[in-house]
Amino acid sequence: VGNITNNSTIIGTGGFFPFGIEGTLAGAATCFYAFVGFDLVATTGEETKNPQRAIPLSICLTLLICSIVYCxxxxxxxxxxxxxxxNPDAVLPEAFQYVHLPTLKYIIGVGALAGIFTSLLGSLLPLPRVLYAIASDGLIFRFIAWIHPRLQTPMIATILxxxxxxxxxxxxxLKKLVEMxxxxxxxxxxxVSISVLFLRYQPIEDRLINNDEQTVQSICKQLFKPFRLHPTTxxxxxxxxxxxxxxxxxxxxxxIQxxxxxxxxxxxxxxxxxLIIFLVIELCLIVLIAQQxxxxxSLYFQTPCIPYVPILSxxxxxxxxxxxxxxxxxxxxxxxxxGFLIYGFYGFWHSSQRFINDTQRLLSGSRSSLDSS
Incomplete structure (x- = not known):
């Protein structure tokens, strides 16, 4: 369409990067919301037959299709x-109006209206499930996790x-909402990327080694010349x-940049x-992490090229x-x-993990008292 209808500009003359790379990156930071939504696939894990296979495949296909369409x-x-x-308020309809194709303008308007409803329904799907998970852990009010007995969906979380x-x-x-x-x-x-790094370098429980001597010599040796094939404490x-x-x-x-x-x-x-000093430090840290x-x-789907892909992200x-x-x-x-106020005054004191930790502490204390007696 562009090659046929546009005779007012020459490709390469300010077309794709009129504000340079810096302007493109600034726009990318704001327009990142265009890719928000693919993560809703991960929130449907409990409603998927084979989540280990279906969820990673769905996320990859969603990103691929959206990237092709957007580009x-x-x-x-x-x-x-x-x-x-x-026209920033109506890009596609006004673009076709500009090239004297008014029929396509109305077709795109109908498609945009349908897309708004699709986006609305898609946004309302993951949010209640996230609220349900948080409320189930006690980090926010537990009544939000109430499940409708017939529909089997988090009704209060959906309405809220x-x-x-x-x-x-x-x-x-719209601009403020998009930036937020x-x-x-x-x-x-x-x-998420930092969590992937933490998890990938955690020791497996059945291979956990707790009796390592944490001396300066052992830490330096582990830092510059790791001597174990498996992660340790x-x-x-x-x-x-x-x-x-x-x-x-x-x-x-x-x-700085x-x-x-x-x-x-x-x-x-x-x-x-x-800038060079911090860049050298960053490269050294990447090398030290990579050799740990x-x-x-073994998992069905793993992030490739650890630690480079998460660090780049x-x-x-x-x-x-x-x-x-x-x-x-x-x-x-x-x-x-x-959010911190809610967590500090409610979530911290009503968290399920807090009760688990208190129970484990009591059990370990009673066990040690029995051993001493």
Missing amino acids: SVSIVITLMVPYYLI GGIVSAIMALIFD MSIGTLLAYSL ISARLTKYLITCLVINGFILCA IFAQHYVEEKNPIILSI PKNEK VLVNTYLILKLSPATWIRFGIWMFI
């Missing part, structure tokens, strides 16, 4: 209409999620420290030296998060503060 539409729009004439979503849509405009969703999603995906703890340092160092590295970009482009020697022994537990997500506006960070801070 195809973006390419066509870029070749049809100059970027400065694109719909009401909160409607109120948010009423108060905030983007920063929350990017942070959640970063935590020392290697797991050491890897956690390395991953924590890597995330903090990566955050500083991305912050974004907020001191002007000095980097001017080749300021001080800023460049600091990994958990060899964390760094890219961190960079995109820092590209968001300061107002988004303020709203995110308020949002997190409310």
